[in-house]
Amino acid sequence: MTKSDLKKFKEELEKTKTDLEASLNTFAKKDPTLKGDWDSKFPEYSREDPNVNLEEEADAVTEYLTRLPVEHSYELRLKAISEALGRIKRGTYGNCSGCEAKIPQKRLEAYPEADLCLKCKK
Numbered sequence: 001m002t003k004s005d006l007k008k009f010k011e012e013l014e015k016t017k018t019d020l021e022a023s024l025n026t027f028a029k030k031d032p033t034l035k036g037d038w039d040s041k042f043p044e045y046s047r048e049d050p051n052v053n054l055e056e057e058a059d060a061v062t063e064y065l066t067r068l069p070v071e072h073s074y075e076l077r078l079k080a081i082s083e084a085l086g087r088i089k090r091g092t093y094g095n096c097s098g099c100e101a102k103i104p105q106k107r108l109e110a111y112p113e114a115d116l117c118l119k120c121k122k
């Protein structure tokens, strides 16, 4: 892998990271006590508010529940990306963390945060 390839992957990873964080920010907030953890915002209601009816409240809860798996998959992806950026820093990016073989560049292009070659992935 050349230096410019590495730079390309780094930029790609950083861009994806920013995009994911921006998407997460729309429905979750960063958990300040746990690094890399996000919490979906739970709808807040004032019981006194006469404009809130039960149906709306139920919809909001349903929406919250459908977001949880999305939040989880984003978190996992962000974690993988941070680890990949760490490997770039340490100069081990593109090496399989299972067998230490080089991960084919085609695979990295499809999946820049990959840390296993296809053989180890199985």
Ligand SMILES: [Zn+2]
Residues within 6 Å of the ligand: 096, 097, 098, 099, 100, 101, 116, 117, 118, 119, 120, 121
């Ligand atoms: Zn491997």
